[in-house]
Amino acid sequence: MTINRPARYVILSLGILIALHFLLAATHESYNSATSSALGGVWSKTTTYQDDFAVPAYPVLDDGLPPPRWTSVGGTGNSTRANATLLMLARNSDVNGAVQSIRSIEDRFNREYRYPYVFLNEEPWTEEFKKRISALTHAPIEFGVIPHDMWYQPDWIDEERATEGRKKMEDQGIIYAGSVSYRNMCRFNSGFFFKHELLAKYKWYWRIEPDVLFHCTLDFDPFVYMEEQKKVYAFTISLFEWSATIPTLWDTVKDFMNKFPESVSPDNAMGFMSENGGQDFNMCHFWSNFEIADMDFWRGDVYTKFFEFLDATGGFYYERWGDAPVHSIAASLFLPKSKIHFFNEIGYEHPPNMHCPQDDEVWKRGMCGCEQAKTHDYGPYSCQHQWDRIFR
Numbered sequence: 001m002t003i004n005r006p007a008r009y010v011i012l013s014l015g016i017l018i019a020l021h022f023l024l025a026a027t028h029e030s031y032n033s034a035t036s037s038a039l040g041g042v043w044s045k046t047t048t049y050q051d052d053f054a055v056p057a058y059p060v061l062d063d064g065l066p067p068p069r070w071t072s073v074g075g076t077g078n079s080t081r082a083n084a085t086l087l088m089l090a091r092n093s094d095v096n097g098a099v100q101s102i103r104s105i106e107d108r109f110n111r112e113y114r115y116p117y118v119f120l121n122e123e124p125w126t127e128e129f130k131k132r133i134s135a136l137t138h139a140p141i142e143f144g145v146i147p148h149d150m151w152y153q154p155d156w157i158d159e160e161r162a163t164e165g166r167k168k169m170e171d172q173g174i175i176y177a178g179s180v181s182y183r184n185m186c187r188f189n190s191g192f193f194f195k196h197e198l199l200a201k202y203k204w205y206w207r208i209e210p211d212v213l214f215h216c217t218l219d220f221d222p223f224v225y226m227e228e229q230k231k232v233y234a235f236t237i238s239l240f241e242w243s244a245t246i247p248t249l250w251d252t253v254k255d256f257m258n259k260f261p262e263s264v265s266p267d268n269a270m271g272f273m274s275e276n277g278g279q280d281f282n283m284c285h286f287w288s289n290f291e292i293a294d295m296d297f298w299r300g301d302v303y304t305k306f307f308e309f310l311d312a313t314g315g316f317y318y319e320r321w322g323d324a325p326v327h328s329i330a331a332s333l334f335l336p337k338s339k340i341h342f343f344n345e346i347g348y349e350h351p352p353n354m355h356c357p358q359d360d361e362v363w364k365r366g367m368c369g370c371e372q373a374k375t376h377d378y379g380p381y382s383c384q385h386q387w388d389r390i391f392r
């Protein structure tokens with residue numbers, strides 16, 4: 001093979017340049033450090049984009065997709081995300097409703113963020129459920145089974161008294177009055193979900209139920225917002241509880257406050273829940289089928305003591321205490337009210353109630369699909385007035 005004269009000069013010049021580079025690198029430290037990462041990066045980049053983010057709790061996604069839209073926490077400039085999961089408790093028979101909810105949250109939020117999902121059930125998941133859900137998202141998904149003791153009615157419950165309690169409620173025409181499984185669910189959501197092994201690695205959760213809809217696109221990460229603003233518990237809908245489901249709950253709460261007064265936050269949200277300084281409960285609570293919250297609050301000493309105190313009375317079975325009033329009372333009493341957040345931007349519907357942002361600016365920015373006039377806020381069953389008044 002012959003090489004013409006200009007080509008020979010080019011090869012010779014390149015050879016001299018390369019030799020010069022190695023000579024300078026060997027003899028001059030500053031030149032070496034300035035050039036080695038740039039050149040080295042070209043040859044040794046075997047890592048995935050995930051390695052650039054400090055998020056140890058997550059499996060590395062190596063699926064060739066564009067990186068998720070993680071935003072910066074605390075304005076530090078580190079691209080990262082919250083240690084959070086999207087959590088759904090469901091039955092295998094809820095599959096169609098679960099598909100609807102996941103499609104909706106993916107569409108409005110998680111397609112861009114790819115937060116991992118955890119699904120919990122007291123029975124093993126069917127292949128059908130796992131297949132239909134897994135088809136909907138690129139985010140990691142874990143399907144967990146709930147340990148027996150976290151779910152079923154404990155042995156120390158007096159079954160005769162529990163049966164009588166259910167019968168009494170049925171006679172009053174109360175929804176789920178005769179259901180033991182509903183009571184299992186309420187007790188599990190009150191005191192156990194955050195202890196499940198699949199949730200142990202996470203701090204934050206967003207509770208999602210089957211058959212719900214998210215009506216607005218989120219242009220921010222609510223977990224990161226909670227973290228940055230130092231919030232602990234967030235809601236979108238507040239309303240009145242059916243008092244016949246919790247006849248002795250408030251007295252039990254008052255007993256707890258008397259016994260452990262130090263548990264109550266000086267700047268609490270009692271004004272949301274009571275018209276007379278705590279003597280009576282006005283039935284206002286946050287609708288817990290939507291929750292974004294910090295599980296460290298539920299895992300902490302105060303809430304642990306509170307749940308155990310309530311549970312010991314058997315009220316979850318003798319009556320029908322819901323996780324919504326239990327969570328709401330705890331958040332409102334044991335946290336400073338500034339740590340509870342109303343997420344106005346999150347259009348959310350759990351039929352028959354919906355929160356749709358009333359501010360046109362917010363509604364347009366979120367490309368909301370909901371009918372503003374049908375929002376639950378300030379309607380006859382809403383406790384938004386009671387919420388607003390504690391900040392005046």
Ligand SMILES: Nc1nc2c(ncn2[C@@H]2O[C@H](COP(=O)(O)OP(=O)(O)OP(=O)(O)O)[C@@H](O)[C@H]2O)c(=O)[nH]1
Pocket residue numbers: 088089090091094120121122123181182185208209210289351
């Ligand atoms: N695995 C399991 N999940 C349940 C059971 N009962 C309820 N759930 C779940 O617990 C959550 C609350 O139950 P729902 O039946 O929606 O109760 P609700 O929101 O008070 O009532 P609805 O107005 O009927 O939605 C949902 O995520 C359900 O899928 C159960 O027996 N087993």
Ligand SMILES: [Mg+2]
Pocket residue numbers: 209289350
């Ligand atoms: Mg529901």
